Amino acid sequence: xxxxxxxRLQGVSKAFDGETVLENVSLDIxxxxxxxxxxxxxxxxxxxLRIIGGFETPDTGDVFFDGVRxxxxxxxxxxxxxxxQKYALFPHLNVYENVAFGLRLKKLPxxxxxxxxxxxxxxxxxxxxxxxxxxxxxxxxQQRVAIARALVNRPRVLLLDEPLGALDLKLRKxxxxxxxxxxxxxxxxxxxxxxxxxxxxxxxDTVVVMADGKIQQIGTPxxxxxxxxxxxxxxxxxxxxxxxxxxxxxxxxxxxNHIFDCVDSGFGKGELVDVVIRPExxxxxxxxRGMLSGTVSSVTFKGDYYEIIVDVDGFKxxxxxxxxxxxxxxxxxSIDPDAIHVMKRSEYSDTFGDYSTFSEEMDHLSDVxxxxxx
Amino acid sequence: MKxxxxxRGRSVFQKAAAAPxxxxxxxxxxxxxxxxxxxxxxxxxxxxxxxxxxxIGQYGNTILLSIAFALIATVVCxxxxxxxxxxxxxxxxxxxxxxxxxxxxxxxxxxxIRTYALMALLDNGGLLNSLLESIGLPRLSIVGxxxxxxxxxxxxxxxxxxLPIFTVMTKLDKRYVEAAHDLGCNGVRxxxxxxxxxxxxxxxxxxTMVFVPSISTFYISQKLGAGKIDLVGDTIERLFQNxxxxxxxxxxxxxxxxxxxxxxxxxxxxxxxxxxxxII
Numbered sequence: 001x002x003x004x005x006x007x008r009l010q011g012v013s014k015a016f017d018g019e020t021v022l023e024n025v026s027l028d029i030x031x032x033x034x035x036x037x038x039x040x041x042x043x044x045x046x047x048x049l050r051i052i053g054g055f056e057t058p059d060t061g062d063v064f065f066d067g068v069r070x071x072x073x074x075x076x077x078x079x080x081x082x083x084x085q086k087y088a089l090f091p092h093l094n095v096y097e098n099v100a101f102g103l104r105l106k107k108l109p110x111x112x113x114x115x116x117x118x119x120x121x122x123x124x125x126x127x128x129x130x131x132x133x134x135x136x137x138x139x140x141x142q143q144r145v146a147i148a149r150a151l152v153n154r155p156r157v158l159l160l161d162e163p164l165g166a167l168d169l170k171l172r173k174x175x176x177x178x179x180x181x182x183x184x185x186x187x188x189x190x191x192x193x194x195x196x197x198x199x200x201x202x203x204x205d206t207v208v209v210m211a212d213g214k215i216q217q218i219g220t221p222x223x224x225x226x227x228x229x230x231x232x233x234x235x236x237x238x239x240x241x242x243x244x245x246x247x248x249x250x251x252x253x254x255x256x257n258h259i260f261d262c263v264d265s266g267f268g269k270g271e272l273v274d275v276v277i278r279p280e281x282x283x284x285x286x287x288x289r290g291m292l293s294g295t296v297s298s299v300t301f302k303g304d305y306y307e308i309i310v311d312v313d314g315f316k317x318x319x320x321x322x323x324x325x326x327x328x329x330x331x332x333x334s335i336d337p338d339a340i341h342v343m344k345r346s347e348y349s350d351t352f353g354d355y356s357t358f359s360e361e362m363d364h365l366s367d368v369x370x371x372x373x374x
Numbered sequence: 375m376k377x378x379x380x381x382r383g384r385s386v387f388q389k390a391a392a393a394p395x396x397x398x399x400x401x402x403x404x405x406x407x408x409x410x411x412x413x414x415x416x417x418x419x420x421x422x423x424x425x426x427x428x429x430i431g432q433y434g435n436t437i438l439l440s441i442a443f444a445l446i447a448t449v450v451c452x453x454x455x456x457x458x459x460x461x462x463x464x465x466x467x468x469x470x471x472x473x474x475x476x477x478x479x480x481x482x483x484x485x486x487i488r489t490y491a492l493m494a495l496l497d498n499g500g501l502l503n504s505l506l507e508s509i510g511l512p513r514l515s516i517v518g519x520x521x522x523x524x525x526x527x528x529x530x531x532x533x534x535x536x537l538p539i540f541t542v543m544t545k546l547d548k549r550y551v552e553a554a555h556d557l558g559c560n561g562v563r564x565x566x567x568x569x570x571x572x573x574x575x576x577x578x579x580x581x582t583m584v585f586v587p588s589i590s591t592f593y594i595s596q597k598l599g600a601g602k603i604d605l606v607g608d609t610i611e612r613l614f615q616n617x618x619x620x621x622x623x624x625x626x627x628x629x630x631x632x633x634x635x636x637x638x639x640x641x642x643x644x645x646x647x648x649x650x651x652x653i654i
Contacts, residue, residue: 055552075555082556088549092571101567102557153557 006031012061021047023213036192038200039210045193081150082159087142089134096130102153120148140171157189197237209233230346234276241317245275264342274343279320281339290332316354413624426625440606444588447527451584455535463543493597518600526598527588534583542576578641
């Protein structure tokens with residue numbers, strides 16, 4: 001295996017009915033890695049997964065598994081198993097037979113099948129459910145059966161297509177931990193598809209952010225959060241204030257009519273840039289000590305902090321603060337140099353404005369289930 | 375069929391809506407059955423007797439032949455119909471519509487006329503044999519043979535096999551097929567381990583809908599058997615046409631009903647208690 005790369009996508013493109021879904025996607029997936037494909041509806045993440053699983057063939061480009069080109073290898077010959085979005089458990093079989101399905105095809109002796117199925121059901125906490133019919137199980141239980149059914153075959157790679165999408169919040173959190181634990185225990189490479197950025201950040205070794213059929217950024221969760229490459233990533237991952245700025249010199253940037261010290265360099269002098277500042281990185285200070293000043297337009301109590309919207313010369317900032325401020329109060333904002341992240345302008349510049357409306361954000365998160373019919 | 379509304383929740387209107395059917399059912403379904411029952415257990419003078427049942431014994435061979443013919447026709451219909459339904463369900467919705475119309479087209483024509491037409495085609499002097507003769511091949515005598523009768527059953531009842539299977543097949547979620555591939559099934563195994571078990575309710579409907587009319591037909595055997603082949607249906611018809619054997623005919627009909635009910639019950643065992651596409 002070349003540098004631990006298990007799966008390599010090289011220049012993969014795919015179109016359905018003339019509509020491009022994936023455009024020149026290249027990606028290396030390492031052995032034993034937990035990698036997440038993250039993006040909004042229709043970004044191509046599910047199609048990428050289906051190409052790895054063998055359910056779609058790329059129009060152009062190649063897929064390599066352990067150095068061997070597998071474009072035309074059918075799914076049943078790949079060392080890959082899938083946890084489908086709505087589980088796709090076989091309704092004519094009980095829990096035991098669903099999990100044993102893959103093993104039976106391999107014609108293993110009955111005793112071995114039994115031992116493996118029992119072990120797997122114990123791992124997903126479903127001991128005693130063997131004879132239950134899958135249609136009588138709750139969503140969380142069906143989910144576990146789907147994981148057991150895939151993992152019992154000991155695949156090199158497990159593909160998970162929004163596996164927690166249908167579960168409620170509490171159950172999701174539990175299952176996130178459980179999946180992460182199972183991945184560590186088994187050492188199987190997990191390729192996980194989700195639109196939920198929080199899920200992606202908390203579970204993955206590597207996050208691949210996708211939009212419009214293209215990979216926007218590949219990195220560790222920390223890199224993706226702290227060093228987004230463009231306005232799309234900055235907006236999609238976490239909350240961010242994205243401002244138009246001008247680079248005056250290395251480590252000097254102007255935005256909101258103020259010159260700030262920052263830690264970014266390597267931009268052209270006078271280059272127009274996008275500036276990202278996370279809500280938690282702005283300090284609320286008394287008016288006279290602020291680098292910027294603004295009027296509080298709304299305050300939302302979030303438990304351990306307040307989320308406030310501040311109008312600075314018409315641009316609405318989102319800030320997080322633990323000190324209470326009142327609506328219509330004038331406050332000062334102070335920003336440390338390392339809280340300022342400067343990015344090159346991209347096709348996504350100016351598409352994500354301030355926090356005067358949430359409509360854009362909502363568009364991304366809505367109709368998630370509908371997408372993955374593709 | 376499961377009853378979805380609870381009996382208590384039924385309004386007067388709902389009861390009234392069922393009234394026409396209830397009247398119809400009593401007059402044309404229940405009453406005739408009671409008549410059959412009455413005649414089956416009485417002699418020509420109207421006295422109670424069990425001798426009719428003993429008289430059926432002489433038609434044992436006819437009954438066995440009918441069962442055999444119906445079974446063969448059903449199996450062949452299944453062997454042709456299942457792959458056809460699978461193929462149809464895989465085509466685009468537009469093609470599906472065209473294929474469905476082609477399949478249903480013969481059914482727009484009356485069964486008797488269709489059977490008669492088939493006879494005309496296959497007859498010794500019919501179209502098929504004229505064609506064979508003109509290209510120098512020997513004639514095929516189909517009409518008047520067992521093969522001819524079974525062919526007629528298959529021809530007449532094949533759509534009843536295809537339609538219910540096709541309906542269930544189109545509802546089959548293709549994710550199950552993908553899951554089977556994912557877990558290591560090739561095409562054949564996906565078929566035997568996932569697609570067939572999940573469409574078995576359609577097969578049960580289809581088998582019932584072909585077997586029942588096949589076992590009770592009399593017209594097909596009369597026309598395509600050229601009067602040489604006697605099935606249960608023909609026997610019953612003949613028995614009813616003569617007043618002296620009227621009561622034996624009724625007993626035969628009763629036996630037939632019991633046979634059909636039994637076969638439906640047996641078939642329903644295979645459909646796993648799910649309501650989809652069931653007859654009873």
